[in-house]
Amino acid sequence: MRGTMTGSVPLSAYLILSAVLFVIGVTGVLIRRNVLVIFMAIELMLNAVNLTFVAFSRFLHSMDGQIIVLFVMAVAAAEVVVGLAIIIALHRNKESLNVDEINLLKG
């Protein structure tokens, strides 16, 4: 890889790790039926993207990636807060948290 020394971890290692984490997150969203675990898989996807940003920030000698990661974390925190509030409100009306049964808007 251009710009790396022997013995240090190349950029592609970080990118592949991030890709695998992202795909694991997508798997979690598609396969699990519990709404909270789906939410956790979404957070996993966000972290995979954060890893990509930070890896590129280091290898392109730029600080922009780390700044963006900061904003991604802030937005993720806000999203978790609102999402969990929605889940709590949903649970109040409907005991189950299986996404297959949350279909009141359908049809």
Place this chain on the structure above:
Amino acid sequence: MEWLVFVPLAAMALITAVLVIVLRNPVYCALSLIGTFFALSGIYLLLQAQFIAVVQVIVYAGAIMVLFLFVVMLLDLGHELPAWLQRDRSRLLLGIGVIALLFIELAIPIGSRTSHGPQGPYTSELVGAVGNTQLVGRLLFTDFLIPFEITSIILLIAIIGAMVLARR
């Protein structure tokens, strides 16, 4: 030498990530995710992003996951059947197909060419000399001031939204 640190951290991140989506008890899933966050924080330290590493632990593992655990324990849900035992198998197969496609699509650009772009000024030596946190702070308040202010509004809106949604 870096590989000695990278491989265990990457392995821990991958194993805990797989555990998040495999375990049936949501509390165990949340604890696994905390393990993933710690592993990722170690990898950020390896990438010389010390500020991001600490913020990751404080914000993600320390605040967001605590919120998750509160809600998981508040809404006592019980366990769900694993995906391969549920009645609707077609969804599982479709999911696996989509996932395989996605991974191939992600892996091909990574493996086929070297990544390069316009190199910025912040080499490792410069960042080490000035200080990672100092540089992040400097950039946040000069080049990225508007997103910074907008983020504060986003957080305010999230607080108000959560209070409105969760109110009886």
